Amino acid sequence: MSQTSSFYIKQSAEQFDVIVVGSGITGGWAAKEMCERGLRTLMVERGRPVEHRSDYIGEGVDEWKLPNRGLVEEKLAADQFAEQRKCYAFDDHTKHFFNNDRDMPYSTPEGKPFSWIRGNQLGGKSLMWARQSYRWSDLDFEANAKDGHGVDWPIRYADLESWYTHVERHVGISGGRENLAVLPDSEFLPPFEFNTVEAAMKKKFDASFAPARMIMGRCAHLTKPNEKHLEMGRGSCMARSMCNRGCSFGAYFSTQSSTLPAAAATGRLSVATNAIVHSVLYDAKTNRATGVRVIDAETMETREFHAKVVFLCASTLGSTQVLLNSTSEAFPTGLGNSSGVLGHYLMDHLFGAGASGRVEGYENDYYSGRRPTGPYIPRFRNVAEQHPGFLRGYALSGGAGRKGWQQQGGKPGFGKDYKAMIRKPGQWHFGLYGQGEMLPRYENMVSLHPTKKDKWGMPQLHIDCTYSANDDKMREDMADTAANILESLGVKDVKKSIKTTEQWAPGLSIHEMGTARMGRDPKTSMLNGYNQAHDVPNLFVTDGASMCSSAWQNPSLTFMALTVRACAYAAEQLKLGKL
Template sequence: MANLNTTINKTHRYDAIVIGSGMSGGWAAKELCEKGLKTLVLEKGRMVTHVEDYPTAMKDHWEFDHRGALNHDDQKAYHVQTRSGFVGESNKHFFTNDLNDPYIETKRFDWIRGNHVGGRSLTWGKHCYRWSDLDFTANAREGISVDWPIRYADIAPWYSYVEKFVGISGEKLGLDHLPDGEFLPPIPLNCLESHFRQAMKTKYGNRYVTPGRVAHLTDPQPWHLELGRGKCQNRNRCGRGCPYGAYFSSNAATLPAANLTKNFTIRPHSVVHSIMYDEATGRATGVRVVDAESKEITEFFANLIFCCASTMATTQILLNSTSKRFPNGMGNDSGELGHNIMDHHYHVGAMGSYDGFEDQYYKGRKPAGLFIPKYVNIDEKSKNPNFLRGYDYQGAGAGRGNWGGGVNTPGVGAAFKESLFKPGGWSMGLMGFGEVLPYHDNKVTLHPDKNDQWGLPMLVFDAEFKQNELAMRKQIMADAAEMLDAAGFKDITTFDYSGGIGVGVHEMGTARMGRDPKTSVVNGNNQLHSVPNVFVTDGACMTSSSCVNPSITYMALTARAVDFATKAKNRNDL
């Protein structure tokens, strides 16, 4: 990747400013730059250059001082980030040091962050599933919260647009409630996963098993290759940064594409304090920035602003953007800014072992397992009386025990050594992902007295999983055990560790989309109802949470919003 342009112009004035460089921010930058707008991207953290700044990407397990574990000091420094289960010696540099950037928990909130260029696009799980009208109409059907102002037809072409650029491997199923997309060849199921798939088809009929739809290039297309992206090597070391650009990230794809236009500038170490507002025009004028290192305050100006800092960071900025017109935060006429926190609840399911297929193995460390789409509460026949919405299974897959099985095992001599070269038995796990409802009292606020080191009021989280989610978890666990049993597994055990909201790393909903300015923050084009030149396209804009991963929806909404914004700008409607 060519070096990204970091040279700030002398006037500090741009056509557009994007706050954040992660999943949504990268897409906003690419689209704005490709449409000819001189665009400044502001990133809170350090620069991360594709390939160059992936220091552990090529290391083997035994090359780490602690074999991948965090030392005592790091455990303290990353005491929140480790709640996710994803953080270790090999990737800690892509997660936020919690001692340097704390927040306050009235109730436990697992805020997993990556403050650097690329954000969490460097560490995401890469699962990409379209939402359907079952999701976009759920609130209206059930009389919960507010209705989405858009439907699947509004976003379907934008799903196709971003999927082709991203590169999604998967197979088509023809399900209305899980629309098919623009797919590259899927990452194949292994023999036991294929056996499980057939068993589910025989036993249930409506429980489909498919390879995970993931943002891995299995057959790179010309536009991928032009950016220097290559085919997935099945290393499954994605969280360290992919030097092949095989999985989608801002660093490997959208930011380089933006950079090619010559309209792109990025400024790392830029902590956005607030968005500036002109009372006379009713428009935002720019962004006030605190330098993360020097603490110097600088102002940048633009007629178009995209908030893509991630859900909670965007909300913090908007709440802190006060004025005579907006004493409670920019765009907060409804009072909903900061409310309706959602996520996905998971870490619940079952696992078991399997006798058979001892003569079969697999090659490589494939970076995707199987996926079971939602099958409850999709129609009257599948309705569950104990809870609303539903769940799917991912983070699931089958494998064989390896040489690690010899650790702490009594043995010595040639026979013992030889046994370490023989693969162990097969096992498989199923982990559910469930939808969280938009509860008004799940909220984040600004602390009235405590500021962080950059002078921003610290965030205070007050959110929890409620009865609907807890009832769903019981069914997720029971179904997982039942499915494994139906497929002939033995020694089946269940597990249930909910953690706090945020542990799903899909936090969303705090500046929700809606039709009515009295009950929502942004409209159907992701535009602040009351400040038409400010757009919110990260997770903050979501009105419900579905049970599938939201990142591809953020990308599609961002591309759609940029298209709307640039056309409106050209008509002088902003």
């Protein structure tokens, strides 16, 4: 697709059937589904256009061809990327995919850090996400009702099961069938393989810790593309470990490689880039959203787009910022906020705790390729028995590897013997690290700052979020349990690690959820079970903002399933004249 393609527009007087705000994982899906259902759809993206393949400027570029060997020059990093640089995927190959913190700042209370990692361009963070893809189960959808934290989900696994399948067949998820109650199986492509040490550890773990099991992590990579994938121009994963730079093979799922071309192929898609959504337009007489007001990112001019239905897919905090900024006499605290919960119950996943150590033996074994996933131990805490220290649970992931030439890089020497020493691989090591569930709490919230503005004159988002005692106890158990498992598997010199809040602030897991949650009761939630606003029937929010709890699995696959389900419902309601 070229930037001169007919679907790019600057302004339009047309009343579209649907406006989709955001072009990331959920926005791409909303556009695809609505276009394929015969609806004229406008995708509005605050960032610049990014063309598949041609705009992946860091792809295939070797470190030694960059001025600072892949590192971002310190002054530039500190000035423009103070928060973004904390992300694992940020370097000189990828910095163009990350938000400029100087132009788009946000605020936090003193002593309460929060890392808001953003990718403002066509495709959003789908270009550099970690691609781990897991279904949720009824253990997750029933958790709030059982322990009283958060509102009860208005849906259960059965409501999403067929939509998970719909998404997975298009995306392409590699993994193996395990028949685990806590982690339902997906529609799978072949899984990636364990290396020799991981296979040995898996055998020991499965025998010692049943019914818990070590499996290969499930990820949105094409290990064996099917006919539909090939028709889309997507190919097999080359295991290059360059995913965050963009993938010209289309081997991992992104908006550019998958949903955007599918939407464009219908001839019903329009795309407005560099269009920052200021607010949703609202007509009190009809009680309907009528479109969006945008600010041109380059000229600062304002304009409007109009549609019969509005889908907010701008990311958890992005969508909530738009809603908070959409005020009127009917909704003085934000559009659709009669419940007063808008902005509250912010969650992220708990990371930064685990253990690692040396593995003896296997000196004659090595591995090839740069596999995009690794061993994964699905949740085992608080499944059959309640842990006395904390509620909910976590997964452990990690893997085994050997130290490479870098370990010798600082040693003196030259010539044949030195080269031979560098080529010799080092000690095997194995590690496990947790990803846990943060409880939904009212006091974890976002609001609009009363005085601070961004470059375009919009109120900055003020983020007030901390870990709870339950979160802290869970992270302690992650490290303790990981260490105990490793020692039982024969790993040597095991060392635990738990990062501090300063080292791993909320937000840095990049799994923000909540702040515009769904629920059964309009008095305690923003959205119903179809991601439809209780107060404004033609307004839908299908990104992470809609989540009632965070579960322990990566959330993106569930975001996608919720989006396609909401699209099917909205399209039918529109056809019936109810929106």
